[in-house]
Structure formats: C-alpha cells, structure tokens
Amino acid sequence: MWSYLGRRLLVSVVTVAGIVVVVFFIMRILPGDAAAVRAGPYASEEKLEQIREQFGLSDPVPTQFVNYVRDAVRGDLGTSIRTGGKVTEELLIRLPASLELAFYAVLLAVLAGVPVGIVAAARRDTWIDRAARVVAVLGSSMAFFWLGLMLTFLFFFRLGWFPGPVGRLAITTEPPETITGFFTVDAALAGNWALMWEAFTYLALPAVTVGFVLSAPIIKIVRSSMIETLDSEYVRTARALGVPHREVLFRDGFRNALIPVTTAIGIIFGYMLGGNIIVELIFAWPGVGRYAYEALRVNDLEALQGFVIVVGLLYIVLNVVIDFVYSWIDPRIKLGQRVVA
Amino acid sequence: MSTLEVEGLTVGVTRSPTSILADVSFSVPAGKIVGLVGESGSGKTMAALTMMGLLPDGIELRSGSVRMDGRQLLDPARMTVSRESADMAMIFQHPQAALNPTMKVGRQIARVFSLQQGAGRSEAMSQSIEMLRRVGIPGAARVAGAHPHQLSGGMCQRVMIAMALACRPRILIADEPTTALDVTIQAQIFDLIRDLVAETGAGVLFITHDLAAVAEMCDSVTVLFGGQVMEEGSRDDIFRRPRHPYTTYLLDSVQKEVDPHVVEAGVDFELVGCRFGHRCDYAWEACGEVPDLVAVGEGHRSACFLHTAEVTRAGAS
C-alpha cells in the first residue's frame, strides 16, 4: 500500500509539474503586455523597461520559468499585477469562500441526489423514476448563470425571501473571526447564531444554484449504479435468502453502488474546488473563481497561473483522498486497482 | 411423499405475448435430487426464480401453482410466490458473483442465521463458522473473515451452500452450481450436495444443461425445451428409454456421430404449438397444437403427439 501511495504521489507530482509547465507557457502566449498593464497608460518606454526588469519580464522565457518554479516550490506564486499583492496570500484569503460554497453545494446535491437516485432505481420504470430522470436531465442541462439569475429574480426581487447577490454577508455585517474560513462554522464557533443564520441565508441561493446542477450527475450515477447492483447476482442471493427489503436496498445495494457514486462526488467536488466562476460572479461571491476571472480580464498572468495551479493541486489531493475512500468502501480494491465506474 | 409441487407455471415478458415458460409442471420429493435439464435459454433459471418469488422486473408470472406439502405458496391476487414460509433456498451458477463483495463471508452467513432464528450477532457468527466447517472448508474461522474475492470459485460455492443450508431448507434449488468450476472441484461439490441430501433429507432441484451431470446426480429428470416440458421421468427412463424426440436428439447429439452440414437452428423455437416442432424430424400438422404430457410408463411422461396419435401420423406421412 505504501508503495502504491508513493507511486500515486509521484504521478501527482508529475501531473502538478505538467500543470505548471502547461499553464506557464499558455500564459506566455496570452496577448497583451504584462508590463504595460502594471505601468498604466502613462508609462514611457523606459518605465516599461524598468518594470520589465523589476519583474523579470525581460529575462528569456526559460529563465523566467526556472525562477517561477523555484518560487512556486517555496509556496510563492508571484505578485498580482492587478492588486500588487502576493498571489498565494490572495488565493488563500479567497479559497475559504469558494470552498464553503462548494461544500454546501455538494452537500445539497448529495442530500437531494442520493435519495432520489435510490428511489428511482428501486422503483425503476415507474413515474417516480421518469420524474427523477427528467429532473436529472434538467439539472445537467441547466445554465448556471440563468438559474442563478432567475432564482435571484424570484426569491430576492420578487419575493424578498433571500438576500440579494452581494456576497457572503450583508455589506454592513462584520464577518466572524476567521478560524476555519467558513463563515457558517466560524459564526457557530463564536456562538453568534444570528450571524450563522445570516451566513446561511446568503449561501442559500448560490448553493442551491450550484447544488441543483450538481445533483443531476449524482442522481444519474446513483440510479444507474443502484440499478446495476440491484440487478446483481448477490442482491438476488440476498433476496433468495430472505434478507429484508430495506437491508437489501442499503447494505447489499447501496453500499456496493457507493464506489461509482464516490467517484462522481469526488469529480464534482473537484470541479467545484476551482470555484464556479459564473456563480461567484453572479452572486458577487468573493472566491477564487471571481479572482481568476478578474485576473483574466486584465492579463494578470501570475494571479491566473497561481489560480490554475492551486486548483490543480486541490484536485489531485482530492483524487488521492478518493482513492483512500474507495479502499475503505470496497475491500476488493487494494489501493491501486481502482474499479473505475 | 412430494414436498414441492409446481404446476402449470406460465411466465412471460410484460406487455408482450411471449411466454418464457409455458405450462411447466414438475415436483421435487423430499430426499431426492430432481434434474431440470435443457439448452441455454430454455427457461430453467426462470422456473427456479419463479419458485423463489424472484422474477426480475419486466417478467411476470401469468398462471400456475406452487405448493409445498400441499400448501399453496402462490398468491393469486399478486401473482407472486411468497417465499416467507417456503423453506426453499437457492444457490447460483456464479458463486463469486452471488456473494456480496463488500461483506465478509462469515457475516453473510451469520446474517441468514440472524434472520432465520433471530440469533445474536456473536452467536450467529459462531454458527456460521460451524456451518462453514460443515461444508468442508478447512480453516473455517479464517475463511469467515475473508471477503469473497479472496476465495476461489469452489470455496465460494461452498460458502453459498453454507448460506443456503443456514436457511434449513426443505428444498434446495441448485442452478448450475458447478458450470463455472473445474471437474475436480465439481466432483467435490457434487459429493457435498449428495451428502447434504442424505443428511438433511431435503429435496434438491438440480438445474443443469449437462446431461452427464444429470445422469450422475439425479434421481429423476425433467427435460425442458423453449419453456415447455418435453419429457419427465426417472433417470433410467430418460437415459435408457427416452420417448420424446427432443430427448433422443439431445442424447444423440452428445453420443452419436452427426452430420456436420446440417445447419443448426440455434435456440429458436416456435411460438405456437409444440416448441420443438421446427427442429423435429417427426413434426407434422398436429404439432401446431401444444401436445399434452402423457404417461408413457410408470412415472414417465412425455409431451408428443407421437404417443397419442400414432395412427394419425401414419396416415399423414
């Protein structure tokens, strides 16, 4: 197992390295002059030169790359041209916002998607199943931006049930002291229930927007893998031996269906880690997705690069975690031989 | 006396005229091994699943009766067999696939004990180890802690049998229990089944497509083709005195030289009348009807117009 873990980490390192290389060179192709961005519109050629010098932009690309990698290894992803701040710090400040949203969205998706998927599988080909599938198709065909907009229109402008799209808390509310970075958790830890509630109300619409979309693949995968296990010979055996329906459904059926479901949740969560750019933009969510978008708009290479690398890293870490979860769920999988769904 | 009697079982695909089993009857007496034999797709497994009340979605039971010691198990309102008090257990063809991959085998057996007798967790566990020992598994305690994928096919089949025995069945249905196993292992399993029959007095419905296995294991035999019973009788009747053209054909194709250039018709069968009709060398107009099973000897019955209408046939040809 350790050798597997070692190999896995090695592969991860290779992948991260690949990400760094690809991103770095893609970024060099981006049109626009980073120095000009930094210098502002009044800069003379000399000033530009001075800035290029200062930021190492006049070095040959390979040198820039080596320097970049050297710093990146030390955890320094460079300086944002847009804000003048350290990219690593800025990303770390924004990451909790994205993660909190991702967490609740995935949680919602799982809480909604898993039961629906199980019921659909258990009542296959009935109207319940059809309805579940239509919901799943609707979810996977949903445009984030439109759903977010319509939810805001309905629940904020029209009904006023939820706060408007202004971020994680009301403008006038002091955020809780940072412990985990999750406002809901930090507020709870501080015993400030009102604040926690407020954080939840601000989370509600974006989390529902994302959660609805994410529930679709979960419904689909839970349903299909449940159907597969329910059709399996061991479920038939359990039935033949008189195991009660519920236990068959959950112990024999769902437990074995969990593997593809875990993969799905993992992939989904991985995708969400990157922050959902559109949703963060619509709901003014101060996460990494919005940061990346703003960086992209102004050619802020280092910030964008940092973002992509952090997302890649998180994704890979997540994959390793999923591997462990697998081996816990399925004894057939000695780490390394993943049964891919 | 008969323990299990199946009569007039008709099973079909939902919303389609097709019947997978047409009026199938047989019985399994206590302490006997009854063979159910037929080609692939002839409905052997379906018959077993019907009796267990485990028909898959999309397959419906249309008519018939399943009686245990004269007690009707078939709920005519819902057209399902209620297995609750049936005392039947079943083992399957692919033992490894039939065990829950994420559960230790000991637990899987213990679960059955808990269900059957309400035994406590640890008690059920020790009973399950005992049961593993009884089906001849060396190092039963260790094996009980293993997951199915860590066991060989033969071992898994023993575990399956142990699970089935944990139900204390009066009828054991064995659906091709050894086709996935090697001959030497098959011999072990056959011995085990025979021993169990002797020991527990349970009746066994032994499903297979292998005539030789039937000849070796069974006391009596029912031959199925296309969901219809072709012939039934004691082992001697079927192997020494086959009366139905299909049985003869089957025995011949295993034992005798055949013409390689006759294009075989696959497993197709007729929808109307005798299902063997179009492959039968003796077929004639009458075969458009479904022939009844008629007694052709003591406890030996065959479903062919040849027996009932010798004269007509002579006239026709």
Next chain:
Amino acid sequence: MPALLELRGLRKTFGRGRRALPAVRGVDLDVARGETVGVVGESGCGKTTLGRMVAGLTPVTDGVIRFDGSDLDGTSASRENRRRIQMVFQHPAQSLNRRMTVGAMLAEPLRLLAGAPRSETAGRIEEMLALVGLDPAFGSRRPRQLSGGQQQRVAIARALMPDPDLVVLDEPTSSLDQSLRGRMIALLRRIQEMRGVSYLFISHDLGTVRRIADRVAVMYLGRIVEIAPTRELFDDPRHPYTRALLSVAPTMDLDDVRERIVLPGETPSPTDLPTGCSFQDRCPLVFDRCRSESPVLAPVGSYRLAECFAVAPASDA
C-alpha cells in the same frame, strides 16, 4: 520427417518480480501433419497461453517453436509461416468484429495474407461458406444476426481462409450448447479430412477431446503431465492427475461403475508453487521424493509419456 509443429521447452511468464506468473512452464510437444492433438486441463493451467504462443499472439518467454522445420522468430520467413498457423477462439460472438459483415471479415485474410485479387475473393468466400455449411447469403450478415453455432462456423471459415496448415482451436465448442457440440466436432473432422490440416485442439472437456483428438496432452499448472494416444489415455490413464480427472468426469453411461477419485483441495496458485512436483498436495500417490524433486516427462509405454515419479520412475534415464 520432422513434425509440422515442434515445441521445445516453451515457457511463458506473465509479469515479473514477485508478481511473476508462470503460465506455461516448459512444454515439449509435437504435432504431425494432419494430426489432431488435444490439450486438456483445468481452468488456468495455461492451455490458452500455449495456443496463443503457437499462433504468435503472445510473445514467448523462452523456448522454441519450430514450424515446418524452421524456427518461428521475428524473421520474414517465419512471418510467412505464421500465415499458415491460424486460430479459432472460444467465444464465437467475441471473436468476430461486430461491425463487419461476414463477407468483409472473410475477405481480410485473403487480401492481406494471401494477396488474392479482388475479383477472386467473392468466389472463394462462397466456397468457404459452403465448406463450413453456411449459405452464401450469410456473407452479407453481421455477427449479431447469426446464432452461436453459425458464428463459430464463420470463425472457422476465417481461420481456414488463408489456407493454413495448422489451426489452433481454443475451446471452440465450450460456449456452444451441448446439442451443437457434436455437429461442430463433426464439421472440424470433415474439414480436416478435406484439407489435411493439423489441429491443436484445446479444451477442458474430456468428452469433446476424446471425440476429435488423435493424441491427448494433459496439462496441469503450466506443464504437460501426461501425453498419450487418445484411446490409450482414456482406457488406461497413468498419471494420478489424469486418473482422477477421468474418474470424476460425469458420463451418461448409467452402468458406469468407475471408482471415483475425488481429489482433495484445490489447484495451488501458479504464483507460489511448492518445490518438487506441483501436484504433490493433492496426489494420492505422493511420497518423499515428490516434495524435493520435480519430475519430468518420461516414457510410460510406447508413444506415451508421463511426468510422475510413481508411474514413470525411469525419469533419470
């Protein structure tokens, strides 16, 4: 005159290091022109691997394959010889490309191996279809539209298309219904008569091998433990494994009163074999020497060899 196919010390090890799996562990075997050599043995003993090495589908780890007097290595001469070795596989449905018509599949070897001009192909395909007992109309069908037996006939036709001298038949009948096996074997024999091809016939079913092979090799854990002319092997098996195998193979002969030798335990895993004879743990005749020394094939009568200290003690000779 040398045999058509000579195997010398053939070995195949999958993987390496601790996970190395020796599938074939030193096989010597000859197949003469027009001869059928059956290879039997239980699942996983290396039959398929052996066949695939002969057909050139699996690279050889060690040893020599000599065909028609020349070594089959990577040279162009040997590549030409490869054309003369074809193979038929176990699963007829899988062995045909499901998106190609029968005609297109049969045309491939003609064009790619035999270099036949397009004008000739149609005729030769028709001829071949007739040989295997299929209507020419089948040329335009796709595998899905054929029954299992018909698919296997197509597979045989394709193997015969480049006019081979040797056909490796890897369990060509085991996925067919029993009633079809007889026909398939008859067909193969007919073809052999007409074309004079040699067969290396792989099967785990003794009954089938008995009906087609001239000589039979029994494999156990990657080695041939006994080889003898068919009749002699079946009438008088020498190696204890062969004996056990034959004794427990079910037959339809109700009068058969063989003494059944049920072997204990299971075949050990090829990844960790004991030193000495690999059959030692299950062998009824085992004695000290078997645990320290490995036996080799030694003559146990005219034209037959066995690999056992108990029955062929003269192995040092």
Next chain:
Amino acid sequence: MAAESMPGRSRRFVPPRIDGGAEALPLASRKPLAVVGMAILAVYILLAAVGPFFVADPVATDPVNALLPPSFDHPMGTDNFGRDVFARAVHSARLDLTLGIAIAMCAMVIGSAIGVVAGYWGGAVDETLMRFTDIVLAFPGFVLALILVAVLGNSTLNVGVAVTAAFVPYFIRLTRAQALSERELEYVDGAKLAGNRSARVAFIHVLPNSLQPSLVTATLVAGWAILTVSGLAFLGVGIKPPTAEWGVMVSEGARDIDAGHWWTSFFPGGMIVLAAMAFHFIGDEFGGREA
C-alpha cells in the same frame, strides 16, 4: 420434408432477450424521453433552418417599444432597445446549435482517434497521453475554455476551438477505456491473424467498436457545449454583444431584471436549457456517460 407442412412457420420467433424482445415495441414507449428530446431538437433545427426567414431583423431597434412584456406581436417581449427577443432568440439558435453540434463532433473525432491510440497501444504512449489528459482534466473545462479563448482571442471560431479542446479529453478517456477492454476481445486477435497490421487493427477494427460510448456521449457534449459557449458569452468572453446569441442575450437581459423586466433574460436562457435538455434526453436514454 415434414417441416414444410409445419403450421405457424412464419411466426418464427427470436428468443426474447431483454432488449431484443423489446425491440418490437416502438421507440416512443421504449425510450419516451429520447423521443421527447428528438422532438424538441427537431423543433430547434427547424427554427434554426427556416426561422430566420420568418422573424424580424434581430438588430432592428425600436426605442419607443422598448421593454414590452411578451405579447402576441412579441412572443418573448422586447429588450431595452425595443429589439424583438423572439427574433433574436431564433437567429441565435442557428449559431448555438451549429456550434454545439460542431464542437461535439470535432471533439469526438479528435478524442476518439487519440483515445484509441492510447488504449490500443498502451505502454509509454498511453502513459504519456493519459498524463496529459490528467493535466488537462485537472482544471474545470469551463476554466480551460475561458483561458484558451483569452489566449486565442475573441472570435466565434476561437470559441469553437477552445471549447472543443476542453471536451477532447473526455473522449480520449472514454475511447481509451473502451479500447482497453476491446483489445482484450478475441476479434482483435482474429484480426491480427487475418493479417492486419497494428494501425489497421486499431483504426479499422478497434476504433469503430470503441465508438459507441463516445457517440452517445457526444450528444451530451453537444448540450454541454451549448452551455459552455453561452456561459462564456454571458461572461463577455468569445461571442460578444450585440451578436444575437443566447448567452449574450441573457447577459444583456440581466440588466433589466431588477426593474421587473424578466423576459429579456428568461426566454433566451430557457432556450439554452431546453436545447441542452433535448440533447441530454437523447444521450441519457441511450446510456451516455457523465465525465
């Protein structure tokens, strides 16, 4: 022969396999959702093909009649310049559908070709290709497309290229997985023995047989591609206003929504979702796989 006189000969019947038996049933009752999807798609294609000839000019403004709610004259209302939302949505259908379908097809063709190479040859080739797709898949497709458009520059073609590139890895994965299992099947050996060289085995034999999952997934991807393209347009990346494109229209309409003018964003967004749904109904019923 006796067989000749058999009654019911013509009623010969194929053994009822689960799907085989059901084939007799019409598609509508077997896969009702797929039929719904096809119907919606047909309407869309009709709209895209002939719709533009029947509706108003999508650039025609009419400030006097700005922001009218849906009515008979303007089924989807008018926007803040008095442009007819329906007319614009119909024109947009052509652009979005073409892009969606073209992207899915290109991604499938490229992805499957690469995937079969990886899956069939395995070894170092496979390892390299898979590492590469891992890298690409490590960032969300949308972000990838966003960055690529930024690199390539804003144009409809570049959006197509970028989104295609983002979806190619899916197909590589799918085809590779399929090819991996296909290459273990006996027909591959059969093909080798019939004299096929590796490349021919890979592309003539393995590829067509490995295409099934990709073909189905391509319909899903067509839907996603529409979502991605319009999402990019919504962000103002790639296709830009005042081009009549659904995402652009939603983005333009978003500015009206607070004043209660919901229709300028509701309808174009609804068109996007419905279009994606049409593809997904079809893909879903035929067993398309998620990522």
Next chain:
Amino acid sequence: GGDEEEPAATTAAASPTTAAAEEAPATTAAEMEEDEAPATTAAEMEEEEAPTTTAAMEEVVEKPIIVASLADTPNLIELHTFRTTSAYAVTNAVYEPLIKQDLVEQANGLLQGSFVDHHGAGAETFSIEATADGGFLATFTIRQGQTFNDGTPVTASDYKYVFDRSIEGPGYIGLLLPFVGIASTDQIRVIDDYTLEIETTVQSPLFQRFLTFQVFGAMNRAEADANATEDDAWAFAYYNDKGGGSGPYWVSRFDPDNEVVLEPNPGYWDAASLPNAGVIIRPIPDANEKARLIAAGEIDVATGIPPRLLAVLEDDPNVTIWASQTTGVHYLAMNQTIAPLDNVHVRKAIVNAVPYRALIDNVMYGFASPAGGVVTSNMETWDSSIGDQFRQDLDAARAHLEQSGMEDLTLLLGVRESRLGDQEAAVLIQDALRQIGVTVDVQILPDGDFSGRINANELPLFIHDWFSWGEDPFYQMRFLTTCGQFVNYARFCDEAYDALVQEGTFTTDPAVRQSVSSQAQQIFFDQAVWAPLWSSDRTSVTHRCVTGVVQDYTRIPVFTEMSKIPGC
C-alpha cells in the same frame, strides 16, 4: 480617455493619475496629456456665488460616519502606482497636497471645485511668480503643527520627498511633471523646515491644478525611509496596503474586498472642521444592490451607477442624484484613411443616420447633453446653428449614400470592452445604419486591443471619447482633429481648418475666437469628421440626508465636506 463610470466594466477613468489603467495597458505618453482630463465647470457657473467653505459649519455634537461605495475596488493604494478610481478616492483623502481648489456652492447644494481659485492646504500660504526664464517660482509656507497620523510633524522635506519619489521612483506619476516644466529633483528646494520652493521651466496654466493632486501630497519621509529596502528604495511595496499621510484621514483598516476604513487624522490642520467621523468604503460590485442600499440609507454615497439605473433612481425620494454637465464628448469616429470612409458622402450618410436623440434617451437616459460637434454644446464658442444640425435624418442619409455611389456597405464598428454605454450605443447605431442599407459588424474589443487597432488605422468605425483638461475649444480641436496629431484617430486633415485652429489658439479676443471657432466648426460639419454622440454628465448618488457633496475636476467623491442631516 473616457468619462463614464460603469461598474460592470470595473473601472472608469478618473483623473490624470488614475486613468483607465486596467483596461488600457498600452496607452502612450502622447495620448496621456489630454486624455482623461479633469474639468471644472464652464465659466457660466462662476458668477453664481462666492466661494464658501462648507454647508455644515456649525458644530454638530455627533459627527456621522460616511459609508461610500465607489465604482470599483481600491485594492492597491500605493500613492504612485494605484490604478482604480476608488484607490484615487482613498489616496485623495489621505494625502494632503500643498494647495486645493476653492469650492463653489451651486444652487442645488453641490460644491463645485473651482478651476481658477485655489487656497493653501498643506501650505498655509503660497505665492507664484513668473521667472525671467519663462517659468514660475512658487514658494510655499508649510503649515506648522500639522502631523501625519502617527504624530510626526509635517515639514518641507516631506513634500520634497514626494516630488523626488514621483520623479525618480518607479511609479508613473513623474511622467506628468514635464508638462508643467518640472523634470529634475533640483527644481524642488527645501529652504527651511517650513519653506518649500518649486521652480518650473515653463509657465503652464496647469501648474496650480497639478499641485492640487494628492499624488504630490506629503509623504512621511521617516516612515518611508524606515521601510525602504535595497530593491525598493522608495518603499513602494510597503505602501501597497497602507495609507497614512497628513491629509484629513488615514487608512485604519484595509481589506479591499470587504471594507476600507478611513479614520480622521487628528493631526490634520483642519481636523476640527471635518464634518464627519470617518469613512467606510465598501465595494459593491452589483449596481442594483448599490442603489438599493443607498435608498435604504445603508450607504451614503455611491458612484459608478449606470445611467439606466440612475433613471430608475430619479423617482426614488430617498435618493439624491447629483449631476452636472461636462464638456466631454463621446463620438463615432470614422477613419478617413480607410475606404469607403474616405468618401465624404459615406461619412455624411453616417452622420445623418446616427440617432442622436435616441442615444441620449436610451443609452444615457438623459444623463447627457447633445455633443453638437468637436466643440461641444457646453463649451465656449459652440455654434448652435451648426451644432444643432447633428440630427438624425435618414432620408438625407440615404441621399448621401446614393450620391456616394456605394452599395451594400459592410463596416466594422469597434467598441471597448470596458464601455457598456458605447456598446449599447453601437446597437442603436447598427440598427440606424441598417435602415439606410449599411451593415454594421459590431466588435467589442479588449481595451488594449482597441487602442492598438485605432493606432494602427485598423478600425474604420469606432466609438471613442475625450475630456479636455483645458476645456478650451481650440485646445480640443487641435488635439482631436488637426493634421498629424497622434490622438486624431479619425485621421482628419484639412489645412484651412488647421489654420483656423492655429489662429484661435493664440488670440484672446472673444469675438475673433467665436468667429474662427464657428468657421472651424462648419468645416468639421461639412467634412463629417465624426458623428459627435453626446456629452455625458458627471454623476454621483447619495442618500437624501447626505450633505456636502463635492464635485471637483475628478468624478471621485471628496469626503471632507460630507455629512448627514442629523435625525434625518
């Protein structure tokens, strides 16, 4: 440069120092002089009232805290490299320049910065004299007793430091100084602790205005030196997120994504008359939300609200919209070196097709006035008889098109990504031209790309805007429309016209100026150089209870006069 604030486009340019930096990476030095000029009101305003200080002179027991939301996020507040409008507002509140504009109260209570009159700020008194060399010698007496927020007294050397830093440091501010004749640090002289001398080489009318820029406000030299590093001798990095000068406020909390808190500087010389107790700046990206919060009184002042929303807010009794007309111009330029725009009839057709009224009504929602030519309608010497002819007349347009002999024209119209208003205008223009049979292909370009392409003569049609520092008609014409001028993006060149402009520039006689200007305007009209689209208003929005709103030559809120009516 632009003069419009659009939140969706993140930034609007503000002053010479802030500019549209984010979106316009590659603007060159030549452009910068005029581009983006601050402006005070035209002369007509002057006569109204004498300069007063603030409306809230009387002591209020409890001073309110002002909550502001600006057009963007002040994520970098280093004095010489910041680049957003809100960073401008922050630095403006933090650093005290030597002198400031006098504020003139308008009828509606708006305090307008004076273009002419200045008073001492960091300097208690100042004098400016002409030198023999044709420059100025300015002497400043630094106020005693004022301190930085950490208590350090402000001296002349702190002022010299900031000029030196502008000239020698890596920021972009130093590049402005040559325009007023300052090129070397030697020109700034510390006479004693409280006397500073600046000598210029030219007599620029802009000199005083320059000195009011906060970028020349005192920096705490001791603090800067203490935080300088080898790589960063001027402590740029240190000041990225810190703001403590000698101005009315200092930055006590800097969390740009959430809030930036400005607390009164107790050492500010005029601290007592500050009518508020500090300012909180909160970024609210969504303009609607901003408007809602203003109405609810959660925020006191906001900028960056698009005209469309302003129109809605006009009906809200809780909100006050402060708008004043400007002399800026948005125009549809036609590059006359690109066919078919070299054909004057084509240009005239376009000029006649543009829906001027609809643009003001439907794009600017009335928060603009008709531009009426390169000399705009709010500018001195504008000739309404000519300017009013910029009116939509499709028949005339078609006639011109016919005369031109061109058919089936397709033209590319470029607009900047950051300018939502321009994009909306493009929609109306597209349709108007469609009606005369010209197909317009609108392309929204990233700002950098846009400038690149107009510089390279690649865009036939584009929407641009301009705001003259001088607010002088000849100054405006010269830069925008005379031969060879770099920012003459339409590439219009006419000798007679140039001669008129030349003449007007050097005469002081109002009558001559008027007639020469009219003639030039006539040529401009006859040649159909541009379609002048509109002159947009300068706007800010407050809650109804807010008083003391200042609009100086920037559009950035100035907080020093701002307060709230108690109990409102």
